Amino acid sequence: MNGAAWAIDVRGLTKRYGGRAVVDGVSLQVAPGRICGFLGPNGSGKTTTIRMLCGLLTPDAGQGHCLGLDIVREAAAIKRQVGYMTQRFGWYEDLSIRQNLDFVARLFALPDRRAAVDAALARLGLVDRQHQLAGALSGGWKQRLALAACLIHEPRLLLLDEPTAGVDPKARRDFWDEIHRLAADGITVLVSTHYMDEAERCHELVYLAYGQVLARGTQASIVAAAQLSVWRIEGEGAAALIAPLEGAPGVQSVAAFGNAVHVAGTDAALLAQAVAPWQARPGLRVQPVAPTLEDVFIHLIHGAQDNFASTPREHRP
Numbered sequence: 024m025n026g027a028a029w030a031i032d033v034r035g036l037t038k039r040y041g042g043r044a045v046v047d048g049v050s051l052q053v054a055p056g057r058i059c060g061f062l063g064p065n066g067s068g069k070t071t072t073i074r075m076l077c078g079l080l081t082p083d084a085g086q087g088h089c090l091g092l093d094i095v096r097e098a099a100a101i102k103r104q105v106g107y108m109t110q111r112f113g114w115y116e117d118l119s120i121r122q123n124l125d126f127v128a129r130l131f132a133l134p135d136r137r138a139a140v141d142a143a144l145a146r147l148g149l150v151d152r153q154h155q156l157a158g159a160l161s162g163g164w165k166q167r168l169a170l171a172a173c174l175i176h177e178p179r180l181l182l183l184d185e186p187t188a189g190v191d192p193k194a195r196r197d198f199w200d201e202i203h204r205l206a207a208d209g210i211t212v213l214v215s216t217h218y219m220d221e222a223e224r225c226h227e228l229v230y231l232a233y234g235q236v237l238a239r240g241t242q243a244s245i246v247a248a249a250q251l252s253v254w255r256i257e258g259e260g261a262a263a264l265i266a267p268l269e270g271a272p273g274v275q276s277v278a279a280f281g282n283a284v285h286v287a288g289t290d291a292a293l294l295a296q297a298v299a300p301w302q303a304r305p306g307l308r309v310q311p312v313a314p315t316l317e318d319v320f321i322h323l324i325h326g327a328q329d330n331f332a333s334t335p336r337e338h339r340p
């Protein structure tokens with residue numbers, strides 16, 4: 024696929040603040056109509072990357088295209104074709120849904136504002152509520168209004184920064200159904216999230232930590248590439264095993280999952296030895312399980328923390 028055929032095609036994106044690279048050589052390719060999940064711990068550089076993609080921030084290094092447009096030289100044109108939903112959507116609380124959307128349509132200087140607002144209201148199921156004040160809406164409806172505002176100028180690429188944070192599960196599910204309808208219409212979506220169930224609804228994923236891409240691909244390919252073995256220890260007192268297991272040979276991460284702990288490592292034989300002492304313990308069930316995406320991400324961030332900690336301070340990103 025050549026550069027123009029990708030909806031997003033950027034290489035080596037880097038952004039530094041105070042001498043620290045908060046985004047450090049990020050490359051990203053997303054094909055049209057795909058939903059790409061953008062994951063990583065707080066502060067890993069997702070928002071900064073998104074802002075470079077839509078022309079709001081100029082990278083210190085790196086280059087590329089969004090929708091075939093150069094992210095530095097054609098930033099203004101990109102802004103007109105991209106819908107960017109920020110973590111804090113700035114609607115006017117004392118204006119109605121319709122008035123808010125009309126305001127956004129004015130910002131984009133759309134020729135037929137009424138038609139654009141009507142279309143956005145219909146698309147997001149907001150027609151019946153169009154005269155409600157934005158400030159009186161629940162979280163789920165506010166987020167729908169935010170998505171409607173992003174869509175008003177009919178963008179071909181949506182950059183959604185944690186669009187469902189703090190929204191209840193039913194509203195999140197409805198939101199994701201809409202995301203899939205948009206993708207089916209050919210709109211490309213890059214969406215950052217901390218929710219694993221949402222990651223699983225993406226066509227492909229990019230996992231960022233310390234400003235660097237640690238994994239990318241489909242859910243299945245990321246899980247397979249990690250070559251991770253996982254044991255689940257379940258039962259009364261399982262959580263107390265975290266401390267003794269951490270640091271045992273072969274154990275690279277230990278994480279609590281309800282009444283169980285997941286113990287993970289890439290050396291299957293060593294890991295089996297590490298959990299063996301607990302197998303005969305009454306009340307505990309110790310068994311190997313298939314690694315989930317969450318296991319892999321926990322493993323990746325543990326590895327990244329270790330690398331980061333072992334890097335001399337002056338060389339840290």
Ligand SMILES: Nc1ncnc2c1ncn2[C@@H]1O[C@H](COP(=O)(O)OP(=O)(O)OP(=O)(O)O)[C@@H](O)[C@H]1O
Pocket residue numbers: 040045063064065066067068069070071072
């Ligand atoms: N304008 C700025 N000046 C200085 N540092 C900044 C600026 N913007 C972001 N940073 C820092 O860059 C790092 C990456 O921030 P960013 O918001 O991109 O992370 P994120 O992955 O989106 O995090 P979250 O999941 O919490 O939204 C953080 O350490 C942040 O404090």
